[in-house]
Amino acid sequence: MLAALGRVNELKIRVKGAIRNGCTLEEIKEALIQAMIAGAPAGVEGFRTTKEAIEELRREGLDIK
Numbered sequence: 001m002l003a004a005l006g007r008v009n010e011l012k013i014r015v016k017g018a019i020r021n022g023c024t025l026e027e028i029k030e031a032l033i034q035a036m037i038a039g040a041p042a043g044v045e046g047f048r049t050t051k052e053a054i055e056e057l058r059r060e061g062l063d064i065k
Helices: 008-020 025-038 040-059
Strands: none
Touching: 008 025, 008 040, 025 040
């Protein structure tokens, strides 16, 4: 929903929290695919924001596969 609404800053925070709480990258990917229903630009931006969040977590030392 956050991706569909264009709330990228909030999305980034929620993605980080989801990963820290055990969500897999596959689960997050599946949720973002649902955002594509709102439109491709919103979905693409959601994936871009999620990638940034994952890169930040990796720089912090979190081992994400």
